[in-house]
Amino acid sequence: MTPSSSGAHRSADERRAQLLDAALDVLREHGLAGLTTRAVTARAGVTHGIFHYVFGSKAALVRALIDRELTGAAAAWGAATATDDLETALRQAVRAQLDIVRADPGHQAALFELIRAARDDADVSAAEWERRQYLAEIERQLVSWSDRGGVTWDAPVEHVAALVLSATDGVVQTWVADHDDARADASADLLARAVASLARPA
Amino acid sequence: MTPSSSGAHRSADERRAQLLDAALDVLREHGLAGLTTRAVTARAGVTHGIFHYVFGSKAALVRALIDRELTGAAAAWGAATATDDLETALRQAVRAQLDIVRADPGHQAALFELIRAARDDADVSAAEWERRQYLAEIERQLVSWSDRGGVTWDAPVEHVAALVLSATDGVVQTWVADHDDARADASADLLARAVASLARPA
């Protein structure tokens, strides 16, 4: 049988995955302030020293965590809806972002915190890269929707994409702060309407 | 002459103000992670023990800091511009928020961090109260602008206000993250245009 993962003498790669899982759990439950190397190893059921053998430093853990969690996250904006109506498509997209967070608020809040911390700490590239992926994906969708609806954007598409990303972030983060579902839904709907009004018949 | 504030045996109230000033400095320079009771007292040029004599606990300092810094902050939205054009007024208001942060990014970033930390920690009321003040102020402005411009909002005003607050927050925080002035300006302008399109002739 497969030995228990907390049993002694497992490969560094296995330890790595095990510790990353534990780190995410700790982060979700106790926030960034509670994310200590000792809490992670305790959660994983291994002795503390293993941590530095596997990751070398706490910063390396944070970097690895961001890398693992961000991979594929941009794809969420790409899950386009097949509708001809621009406003409806936009509303569904913004609501989808909101739903991701609602489905697992702790997870998302933890990621926000992590990315924010990583920004001033060291390796900025991960967070920046993520944002660029998001922007490119949104821009692609905006063009796709306007083409399908037979309209054209009345402002540079990259500006519209930047606004959509920033504003959606704001709506999502407001929900994280107050958990007011009705207000978040209203904001999402209104945002879709407002942005849709930036397009004119081609 | 007035004795130096770091001289021995001053009143608790004076020490309190002195330590709050030092705490804000430390927060701006080293972030929340660097805000330790020792860093604060060192910055103020007093011995460490004084801290607990004055504040009792670190949490009390954070609460006091939030109280002091948030007072009057909502007024920023109230500094209305005297223009008849709704979109222009909105653009100036959003840009004003952006300018506040640009003028002193460290200060604003520090406040964000502080409020965020206080949320899960304990006294949520301060942050919530602030948000309500903002919303009320924005709502008041939206009505004032629509009245003056002879238009009416095509959606509940509180919904529009919520969107404006959330979206502006998103734009501001995006700037804090990337310091991209051009993109932030473009987003602000576009946000004003998009929101203005939610109003129709009365």
Add this chain to the structure above:
DNA sequence: GTCTATAAGGGGATAGAC
């Protein structure tokens, strides 16, 4: 009432045992 000296605990990291 104001402040100093000291305590008690938890943090990340490492040298070296197996």
Add this chain to the structure above:
DNA sequence: GTCTATCCCCTTATAGAC
């Protein structure tokens, strides 16, 4: 190659000196 025992620093908080 994998892990354990230990280190030393920095944190908040308090007991009691002035």
